[in-house]
Amino acid sequence: MSSIDAALTEVATAVTNTLDRLLPAPVGAEKRVIEAMRYACLGGGKRIRPFLVVAGSRLFDVHEESSHRVAAAIEMVHCYSLVHDDLPAMDDSDLRRGRATVHKKFDEATAVLAGDGLLTLAFEVVGDAATHENPAVRTELVLALAKAAGVAGMVGGQMIDLEAEHARLDIGAITRLQRMKTGALIAFSCSAGAILGQASEQARHALVNYAHDLGLAFQIADDLLDYVGNEATTGKPVGADQEAGKATFVALLGIDRAREQAQLLARQAAGHLDLFGEKADLLRAMAHFVVDRKH
Amino acid sequence: MSSIDAALTEVATAVTNTLDRLLPAPVGAEKRVIEAMRYACLGGGKRIRPFLVVAGSRLFDVHEESSHRVAAAIEMVHCYSLVHDDLPAMDDSDLRRGRATVHKKFDEATAVLAGDGLLTLAFEVVGDAATHENPAVRTELVLALAKAAGVAGMVGGQMIDLEAEHARLDIGAITRLQRMKTGALIAFSCSAGAILGQASEQARHALVNYAHDLGLAFQIADDLLDYVGNEATTGKPVGADQEAGKATFVALLGIDRAREQAQLLARQAAGHLDLFGEKADLLRAMAHFVVDRKH
Numbered sequence: 277m278s279s280i281d282a283a284l285t286e287v288a289t290a291v292t293n294t295l296d297r298l299l300p301a302p303v304g305a306e307k308r309v310i311e312a313m314r315y316a317c318l319g320g321g322k323r324i325r326p327f328l329v330v331a332g333s334r335l336f337d338v339h340e341e342s343s344h345r346v347a348a349a350i351e352m353v354h355c356y357s358l359v360h361d362d363l364p365a366m367d368d369s370d371l372r373r374g375r376a377t378v379h380k381k382f383d384e385a386t387a388v389l390a391g392d393g394l395l396t397l398a399f400e401v402v403g404d405a406a407t408h409e410n411p412a413v414r415t416e417l418v419l420a421l422a423k424a425a426g427v428a429g430m431v432g433g434q435m436i437d438l439e440a441e442h443a444r445l446d447i448g449a450i451t452r453l454q455r456m457k458t459g460a461l462i463a464f465s466c467s468a469g470a471i472l473g474q475a476s477e478q479a480r481h482a483l484v485n486y487a488h489d490l491g492l493a494f495q496i497a498d499d500l501l502d503y504v505g506n507e508a509t510t511g512k513p514v515g516a517d518q519e520a521g522k523a524t525f526v527a528l529l530g531i532d533r534a535r536e537q538a539q540l541l542a543r544q545a546a547g548h549l550d551l552f553g554e555k556a557d558l559l560r561a562m563a564h565f566v567v568d569r570k571h
Numbered sequence: 572m573s574s575i576d577a578a579l580t581e582v583a584t585a586v587t588n589t590l591d592r593l594l595p596a597p598v599g600a601e602k603r604v605i606e607a608m609r610y611a612c613l614g615g616g617k618r619i620r621p622f623l624v625v626a627g628s629r630l631f632d633v634h635e636e637s638s639h640r641v642a643a644a645i646e647m648v649h650c651y652s653l654v655h656d657d658l659p660a661m662d663d664s665d666l667r668r669g670r671a672t673v674h675k676k677f678d679e680a681t682a683v684l685a686g687d688g689l690l691t692l693a694f695e696v697v698g699d700a701a702t703h704e705n706p707a708v709r710t711e712l713v714l715a716l717a718k719a720a721g722v723a724g725m726v727g728g729q730m731i732d733l734e735a736e737h738a739r740l741d742i743g744a745i746t747r748l749q750r751m752k753t754g755a756l757i758a759f760s761c762s763a764g765a766i767l768g769q770a771s772e773q774a775r776h777a778l779v780n781y782a783h784d785l786g787l788a789f790q791i792a793d794d795l796l797d798y799v800g801n802e803a804t805t806g807k808p809v810g811a812d813q814e815a816g817k818a819t820f821v822a823l824l825g826i827d828r829a830r831e832q833a834q835l836l837a838r839q840a841a842g843h844l845d846l847f848g849e850k851a852d853l854l855r856a857m858a859h860f861v862v863d864r865k866h
Contacts, residue, residue, distance in 0.1 A: 305734060305744065306727035306751070313722065360687060365679035384660035388683065389730050392655060392690065393722040399694045400717035403710050411707040415698050418713050422695035427608065427688040432601035435684050439600060449600065456601070 280561040287330045287347070288323040290340075294348040298401055312382045312390035313397070316355045320373050324494075324566065325350045328465035331558040332483060336473025345407045346417060346468045349398040353425050354461060356394035359387050361434060395425070408472060416471050424464035433457025445523040451492065454525075458498075459491035466490065466559075482548050486559065489545035494566045496538040499524040501570075503531060538567040575856040582625045582642070583618040585635075589643040593696055607677045607685035608692070611650045615668045619789075619861065620645045623760035626853040627778060631768025640702045641712060641763045644693040648720050649756060651689035654682050656729060690720070703767060711766050719759035728752025740818040746787065749820075753793075754786035761785065761854075773846065780843040781854065788836035789861045791829050794819040796865075798826060833862040 295317050302310040326347035333343035362369040362377040363384060370380050379387035401407065402417045423429060433456030436449075445453065466487035470480045503526050526534045545563040549556035590612050597605040621642035628638035657664040657672040658679060665675050674682035696702065697712045718724060728751030731744075740748065761782035765775045798821050821829045840858040844851035 300722055304727070305738075305748070306722060306730040308734060309726060309730040310722060356687075360683055363680075363683060365683060385658075385733050386730070388655055388658060388660060389726050389733075392651075392686070393726040395687065395690055396717050396721035396726060399713055400721060403713035403717060405710075411710040415700075415706040415709045415713070418694055418698035418710070422691050422698060426691035426695060427595055427601060427605060431604060431684050431688040431691060432599070435601040435604040435681070438680050438684075439603060453600070 278561075280558065280565050283331070283558055283561075284322065284324075284327055284565070287327045288321075290344055291323055291326040291330070291347045291351060292318060294344040295351060298345070298348055298397070308382065308386055309389045309393055312359075312378050312386045313393050315381060316359050316378050316390055316394065317352060319375055321351075321355075322569075323347075323351060324562075325354055325461060325465040327562065328462065328487075328490075328559070329468045331562065332466050332469030333472055334469070334558070335479070335552050335555050336469055336475050338469055338472040341406070342408050342472050343469060345401055345404075346472065347465075349401040349421065350461065350465050350468070352394045352398040352401070353421065353430075356391040356398075357425075357430055357434070357461075359391040359394070363387060366434075366438065398425075410474075413471060413474065417468065420464050420467065420471065424460040429456050429460030430458075433460070440523055443523075447525075447528055450523055450525060450528065454492065454495040455488075458495050459488070462491040462494060463487035478551065482551055485548040486545050486563075489541045489548070490563055490566065493538045493541035493545060493563065496525045496534050496541070497567045497569065499526045500531065500534055500538070502526070542567045573856075575853065575860050578626070578853055578856075579617065579619075579622055579860070582622045583616075585639055586618055586621040586625070586642045586646060587613060589639040590646060593640070593643055593692070603677065603681055604684045604688055607654075607673050607681045608688050610676060611654050611673050611685055611689065612647060614670055616646075616650075617864075618642075618646060619857075620649055620756060620760040622857065623757065623782075623785075623854070624763045626857065627761050627764030628767055629764070629853070630774070630847050630850050631764055631770050633764055633767040636701070637703050637767050638764060640696055640699075641767065642760075644696040644716065645756065645760050645763070647689040647693040647696070648716065648725075651686040651693075652720075652725055652729070652756075654686040654689070658682060661729075661733065693720075705769075708766060708769065712763065715759050715762065715766065719755040724751050724755030725753075728755070735818055742820075742823055745818055745820060745823065749787065749790040750783075753790050754783070757786040757789060758782035777843050777846055781840050781858070784836045784840035784843070785858050785861065788833045788840060788858065791820045791833040791836070792862045792864065794821045795826065795829055795833070797821070837862045 299314050299317060300310050302314065329347035329350060330343050358372060359378045361367050362372055363379055369377050371377065378390055398421065399418060402421055403414055408414050433453055436453045437457055440453065463484060466483045467480060470483050529537060542563040546560040549559055594609050594612060595605050597609065624642035624645060625638050653667060654673045656662050657667055658674055664672050666672065673685055693716065694713060697716055698709055703709050720726065728748055731748045732752055735748065758779060761778045762775060765778050824832060837858040841855040844854055
């Protein structure tokens, strides 16, 4: 196991434990929605966003309880977006991470509510004093999370993605779509440690640039997996984007140029981290991991 | 026009203007979801929750820009919950405030996303420095809003409400359901001014008690309107709860006892405000308004 694999596994385990602790226990007449929230968050996943939070936080010697809580909150937002995106009215997916999607396992109404509950809980977790003793840091996190997840970020990106089924997007439009749909939350994941550590402007700027390139590299790699991956390793049907006639980086650039572009972006991302020295080795390794991963 | 009607109209106008200002402009490839968010928030409504925020804030001489922003954020959360509750998988309603519901006017996917966008924007608005100069006040608001809107509040209450179609609830279970589904957000609306004004424990306690009784009175009145209201004034089909065989206060208590109970709760709510003197007259009038309203 390479050191990045080991580090990913370590963070995934820690953040899954944190999620398990922060999600309510499934009791009371409302327990069905809590079971669905837990099912959505605790069923695996690579935990790439939590890893970025934790690795970024280590640059500034942030307390692990703080970074784990923010990582868990971001993962809740990520999981809520998957639950809603999988709904029949949206991408209509039956399978996610090799298991039935939430609306298949439970039902549509419960899936809508579970997503709503996860999004709301994410803000509760970030806003809680246990996340950081300084309320100015907590509100900065709340604001950045809301901007990344909202209509200028993830929600807006998903809207454009749905509309893209009826429109031909060029490379500029697809880049904007992906910056909003997946890039904004990845960027917040990379910046969260700098906010928690009240880092310098220069350090924040470097992480924003890193996140920018990493996010695009990540999305191109994701598109490539849809074309050349296989269902057993990705845990979801292959070729779904292709079948839906969706404009993706691969459709526009072709497989070879998309692969080159992803590699270039990964190198570029790693290059932004020079000022952190070897403390940033994990984040550098992550940039290469996201484009080399097989699932 | 009575003074409470005039005050409601004044606050509704001010908060609608604030909503209009805080909601993004419908531009860009994502504009469909922004149009849906604006449609959901700007199409009327009594603005009872914003009124509670503004009237409660006046007790502590809170700056109006602060109270209007928090009022707008709470209304966004209320409107998001209506958009999601109206979905075919949930209550399947075609009509709301006399107009097509969001999924009818747009489509289901857009309605899910518009709700998500509104919930997220509410936290952005509350977390923004323009809401209050003290970040400790802003995080307290974020935390209270998340608790009221989440699985221990509104989301959990809606889950129980859906489950109630298959279960017989007794008066205790219905009271818990309503405290969560509508009571929690009403309670936050009543407390927001005390948080913004950094009020004493005693003042906060009085407002929590007021909110407690007001919330129940409000819900019983709502159930009564479903039985005896008419579609033209309520703007939604009458008898929907009855038809769905839902357990409501009216189904359990009968119309006469439900009416008495609502009146009793309204008087009790008003009684909690003695320490504020005549400064609380609007909140007292509100308690009677919610049980006497015809829509």
